[in-house]
Amino acid sequence: MTEEILRVENLNKFYGDRHILHDINFTLHQGEVLTLLGPSGSGKSTLIRCLNGLEDFSSGAVYFKGEKINLTDKNWQEIRQKIGMVFQSYDLFPNLTVMENILLAPTKVQKRAKDQVAQDAEGLLKDVGLEKYADSYTRELSGGQKQRIAIVRALIMHPEVMLFDEVTASLDPEMVRGILQIMTKLSKEHHMTMIIVTHEMGFAEQIADQVLFLEDGHILENTPGKTFFAQPKTERARDFLESMDF
Amino acid sequence: MTEEILRVENLNKFYGDRHILHDINFTLHQGEVLTLLGPSGSGKSTLIRCLNGLEDFSSGAVYFKGEKINLTDKNWQEIRQKIGMVFQSYDLFPNLTVMENILLAPTKVQKRAKDQVAQDAEGLLKDVGLEKYADSYTRELSGGQKQRIAIVRALIMHPEVMLFDEVTASLDPEMVRGILQIMTKLSKEHHMTMIIVTHEMGFAEQIADQVLFLEDGHILENTPGKTFFAQPKTERARDFLESMDF
Amino acid sequence: NDSTGGSDSSVVAIKKRGVLRVAVFGDLPPYGWVDEHGNRRGYDLRLARRMAKDLGVKAKFTQVNANNRVDTLNSDKADIVLANFTVTPERKQVADFARPYMKVSVGVISPKNAPITNEHQLKNKTVIVNKGTTAENYFTEKGGVHLLKFDSKTQQFNAIKNKRAAALADDNSYLYAWVKRNPSYTVGIKNIGPNQYIAPAVKKGNKSLLDWTNQEITKLTNQGFFVTDYNKELKPYFGKEVKPSDIVLN
Amino acid sequence: MEHSVINVLFAGNNFARIMQGLWTSVWISVDSLAAGLVLGTFLGILRTLPNKPLRFILRLYLEFFRIVPTIVLLYLVYYILPRSFNINWPASWMAILAFALWVAAEFSDIVRGAIESVPVTQKESGLALGLSKTQLFCYVLLPQAVQLELPATINLATRVIKTTSLLMMISIMDVIAIGQQIIEANNQKYPTAVFWIYGLIFILYFIIDYPLSLWSKKLAAKENR
Amino acid sequence: MNWQVISHSLPIFAQAFKLTLWLSFVGILGSLIVGALSSLIQYFKVPILSQLFTAYVELARNTPLLIQLFFLYYAFPVIGLKMSATTCGIIGLIFLGGAYMAEGFTGGFSGVNQTQIDNGKALGMNNLQLARYVVFPQGFALSMPALAANVIFLIKETSIFSVIAIPELTNTALDLIGMYYRSNEYLFVLVVAYAIILIPIILLLNLLERRVRYGTFGD
Ligand SMILES: Nc1ncnc2c1ncn2[C@@H]1O[C@H](COP(=O)(O)OP(=O)(O)OP(=O)(O)O)[C@@H](O)[C@H]1O
Numbered sequence A, B: 001m002t003e004e005i006l007r008v009e010n011l012n013k014f015y016g017d018r019h020i021l022h023d024i025n026f027t028l029h030q031g032e033v034l035t036l037l038g039p040s041g042s043g044k045s046t047l048i049r050c051l052n053g054l055e056d057f058s059s060g061a062v063y064f065k066g067e068k069i070n071l072t073d074k075n076w077q078e079i080r081q082k083i084g085m086v087f088q089s090y091d092l093f094p095n096l097t098v099m100e101n102i103l104l105a106p107t108k109v110q111k112r113a114k115d116q117v118a119q120d121a122e123g124l125l126k127d128v129g130l131e132k133y134a135d136s137y138t139r140e141l142s143g144g145q146k147q148r149i150a151i152v153r154a155l156i157m158h159p160e161v162m163l164f165d166e167v168t169a170s171l172d173p174e175m176v177r178g179i180l181q182i183m184t185k186l187s188k189e190h191h192m193t194m195i196i197v198t199h200e201m202g203f204a205e206q207i208a209d210q211v212l213f214l215e216d217g218h219i220l221e222n223t224p225g226k227t228f229f230a231q232p233k234t235e236r237a238r239d240f241l242e243s244m245d246f
Numbered sequence C: 001n002d003s004t005g006g007s008d009s010s011v012v013a014i015k016k017r018g019v020l021r022v023a024v025f026g027d028l029p030p031y032g033w034v035d036e037h038g039n040r041r042g043y044d045l046r047l048a049r050r051m052a053k054d055l056g057v058k059a060k061f062t063q064v065n066a067n068n069r070v071d072t073l074n075s076d077k078a079d080i081v082l083a084n085f086t087v088t089p090e091r092k093q094v095a096d097f098a099r100p101y102m103k104v105s106v107g108v109i110s111p112k113n114a115p116i117t118n119e120h121q122l123k124n125k126t127v128i129v130n131k132g133t134t135a136e137n138y139f140t141e142k143g144g145v146h147l148l149k150f151d152s153k154t155q156q157f158n159a160i161k162n163k164r165a166a167a168l169a170d171d172n173s174y175l176y177a178w179v180k181r182n183p184s185y186t187v188g189i190k191n192i193g194p195n196q197y198i199a200p201a202v203k204k205g206n207k208s209l210l211d212w213t214n215q216e217i218t219k220l221t222n223q224g225f226f227v228t229d230y231n232k233e234l235k236p237y238f239g240k241e242v243k244p245s246d247i248v249l250n
Numbered sequence D: 001m002e003h004s005v006i007n008v009l010f011a012g013n014n015f016a017r018i019m020q021g022l023w024t025s026v027w028i029s030v031d032s033l034a035a036g037l038v039l040g041t042f043l044g045i046l047r048t049l050p051n052k053p054l055r056f057i058l059r060l061y062l063e064f065f066r067i068v069p070t071i072v073l074l075y076l077v078y079y080i081l082p083r084s085f086n087i088n089w090p091a092s093w094m095a096i097l098a099f100a101l102w103v104a105a106e107f108s109d110i111v112r113g114a115i116e117s118v119p120v121t122q123k124e125s126g127l128a129l130g131l132s133k134t135q136l137f138c139y140v141l142l143p144q145a146v147q148l149e150l151p152a153t154i155n156l157a158t159r160v161i162k163t164t165s166l167l168m169m170i171s172i173m174d175v176i177a178i179g180q181q182i183i184e185a186n187n188q189k190y191p192t193a194v195f196w197i198y199g200l201i202f203i204l205y206f207i208i209d210y211p212l213s214l215w216s217k218k219l220a221a222k223e224n225r
Numbered sequence E: 001m002n003w004q005v006i007s008h009s010l011p012i013f014a015q016a017f018k019l020t021l022w023l024s025f026v027g028i029l030g031s032l033i034v035g036a037l038s039s040l041i042q043y044f045k046v047p048i049l050s051q052l053f054t055a056y057v058e059l060a061r062n063t064p065l066l067i068q069l070f071f072l073y074y075a076f077p078v079i080g081l082k083m084s085a086t087t088c089g090i091i092g093l094i095f096l097g098g099a100y101m102a103e104g105f106t107g108g109f110s111g112v113n114q115t116q117i118d119n120g121k122a123l124g125m126n127n128l129q130l131a132r133y134v135v136f137p138q139g140f141a142l143s144m145p146a147l148a149a150n151v152i153f154l155i156k157e158t159s160i161f162s163v164i165a166i167p168e169l170t171n172t173a174l175d176l177i178g179m180y181y182r183s184n185e186y187l188f189v190l191v192v193a194y195a196i197i198l199i200p201i202i203l204l205l206n207l208l209e210r211r212v213r214y215g216t217f218g219d
């Protein structure tokens, strides 16, 4: 098997008294796509946020390329440059233009040369079909366009893993497809390692190498993608899959 | 054919200079379900809002049970008691309890006796499985629960038509199904006349007697439900249906 | 509107009302001030109470500062001002003064260790005054000094104690009393500008109260009321250098 | 030094008088607020009506009170109003009048803002249920607006209370005026009286206003959840 | 109304007008600096300093400027700290204004979506970078309405400087009334003077506020 990128060991998370994530274990290898499925409130967002330090956790460990991540702010800040993340609410910085949004982190955080990054950015914008919009403000863009920019903004950091949390959930149905295509391309052509939370079952089925099915903060299934959709092991997962199509 | 409930004749609507709805014509009969489909921005919400006077229109007419609706505030207020409407953003009144939300209009507007309506309300709450929540405030409810209350709040007025504008759009996928089931039951068991705007194609296919396909404010197709989904007449509608499933 | 305002404060109206409304100072011992029990006291206050008594009514007080005495009359907030109100030609145009009951002149105090004893020493120095007083008017017209202007006595005396100016100018009659309590200061200039009088003032055109007050002052002067008033209210506050005849008219 | 603090504060009935001055400030605030809130609610509702001239006039009213500092306002009401309009009430009433007009102006803006910020969808849901404009207003908009405006209203109250410190400018024996009398009467015996008396008044204002501020913050935080 | 009285008083009022403008300007500038600083310190919960600034904000916001000035000007010298009236006025105004501005900024900063901050973090920014590139620029735009209201409020508060003998507009008017008894005329000039200062500011700020509300700030 290829190189191990992320490994989670016995991760537990509490909000106050509430035990939100129970003994989470899994491993993600180079180039793999892992899909997190599960009903609303099962802890998918919480888990994915733990993986780049937006939430701290109570016990357990996360390993990045075999090295245990040490839970200081400083260290997370380093790690996050290697782990890209895109959220449901396409949150571009509204006070900046598209290009400024993209350049901010590489120039300020990674201190890369501006003109070089800009060139890079133009390439990526072209890939997602938005090269015309470099100097627009984000309010002039549709939801789908914003979300594509958000993906570019994460990719420009040259991350080794990408985390996607329901990136199509707030989009008009007609916009969804474009975004899913970009993600598919990212996996198939660029072999990006990814963790994806989604409610689009068709898409998940097509892209997932591995499926983690969560309920109430427990991993109920950790199965190769094909197997999960063809014959889910648990009753709960079967119900869940059924409820997803009317 | 059964009695005619709503008829729209040559309706045109402008926002400032922008022509939003072009010569809309259609008829809705007692017990029928009409589904409004079309891409985002095509004018579905605008049209449905014109039908109970939340938007005024520039020319054309709406007939309710054969009588032309006269476009004064006073008259709309009368008509609205016969036309129920539920929106995407489950807007219960946050300052009232569930029961108070439901009782407000029948007691204040229709001047019905409170205890009688309350009894009625309990029945409806039981139908949607929320009888326990009568005295809760709405912030304690989930999105799906709120939306069910909003439907009850409209039904208690004994409307002759119900208008639904993307009522499941802001809900978690698992919640969607419950709401769609309630609407199906309303049509199949209670023979409610309904106009439904939705992005749930499976549901639309199953429930629609008639489909209006809108684009840019024009009616591109006005077809019986079965026909539309099996063999859409226009290229545009075909594209649209395709884009809806991944 | 003079006539309506005047009639409100006519003697008849006052008697009918049973209250004489008097504008007085509240922070100016020993003329008009409030003691630690909350009672209004002073030379002006004794006069006010006496006038009310002679009118057969109760006295009710409105506390004013120097710069709103005229407005207080004009807007009918009081029937009469007994707040050490110096008679000047300008003021006669906006209020009616009755017969005077006190002599006064502007004086200047300064610290004993840097005394100012004649007007030339004030040139280009900072001088504290109270807004709306004859002292302010005098220096404003004369020019040549920098004025620091305060609303009330409390403020101006605190300011001089905080050494915010070389000197403070005000009626010599208070200054005598004040330096006695604050012995590190001296009334370096005892008289500057004209000798003037202090009189009760009523709203312009209020003839009825004006006439009554004139008679009253005459009567009280004859009865020696002001000497008694002086002995009771002022004398304890003054040093030996002040004699009753410096203040009281006869 | 400490000895003299106690002495100044408790000489005669100094302390009781300060408290009485404070009470004057408080009840003037309370009365002005009561009157101002009623008038302001009314004006605020009028400002949401689509009548252009009316809105313009009410806007002018608001801007006038925004432009004129409160000291000046007190002067205008206390000294000019009686002369020009023959309204002559006791000083405290005049103060209440001035404050109430000011509160009404500020509050009308709060009310308008709150009513307008009730989401449009709430209005539409009400209309869709067949509620008339008045019913919509009474059962839906107003109750929600009241909740929205509460923190701003409490803040306004703290400002009114603080502004009572200007009352001494129009011959009202408020806590500061009385403080000054005491300072003057004790100046010789206790030269540091000025420090302690002003210090006490400073603390007293804080004791009254701080709980209100806290309350308003709590409510605002709750709203933002 | 006597126009001659008015025109005679204009040079004196002009003097006071300039002073009011100058004091307001310095006071507002200082308040903005103190306010921004204090708000950022509170936002990032800098230990000790943040408690200190919270206490300051509460103290300053919940006491009247008048008594703050009395204290600075009349009471402080008693314990040996004497400052000129102007210094006291400006310090007082900044003391008060800083607290109000801090609240304004805090309101704006807390209006910045948590998701915006998450995004910034996810891009690897540290706290300083978050403050500089995310929280401050967005929060500032959001705080504009509150800051604008504070600007107007602080300009009006300079009228209270009259109690410490600073010859600004209100003091000048009350003084002239005390000397020449022309209340109508002088109060008229006074109100007009405030209108001249405040109306353009109100208009300007309305404009700004509208731009913020419609999200066009930053164009
Ligand atoms: N800040 C918080 N404080 C307390 N509880 C929280 C918090 N955030 C989330 N939770 C709880 O943690 C659980 C998991 O939430 P999470 O958002 O991870 O679910 P999810 O699987 O992402 O759901 P969805 O599909 O709706 O996004 C839920 O029960 C939620 O109520």
Ligand SMILES: Nc1ncnc2c1ncn2[C@@H]1O[C@H](COP(=O)(O)OP(=O)(O)OP(=O)(O)O)[C@@H](O)[C@H]1O
Residues within 6 Å of the ligand: A172, B015, B020, B038, B039, B040, B041, B042, B043, B044, B045, B046, B047
């Ligand atoms: N208040 C308004 N002022 C101006 N234009 C408007 C307004 N409301 C809607 N529009 C425009 O009218 C057109 C139709 O909008 P409408 O909301 O009816 O579309 P829709 O079909 O309901 O879309 P969606 O599926 O996104 O809800 C759009 O182009 C929209 O931009």
Ligand SMILES: NC(=O)CC[C@H](N)C(=O)O
Residues within 6 Å of the ligand: C065, C066, C083, C084, C085, C086, C104, C130, C132, C133, C134, C135, C170, C171
């Ligand atoms: N308050 C005062 O000092 C009054 C001063 C002087 N007697 C005047 O009338 O102007």
Ligand SMILES: [Mg+2]
Residues within 6 Å of the ligand: A044, A045, A046, A166
């Ligand atoms: Mg989630």
Ligand SMILES: [Mg+2]
Residues within 6 Å of the ligand: B044, B045, B046, B166
């Ligand atoms: Mg719509």
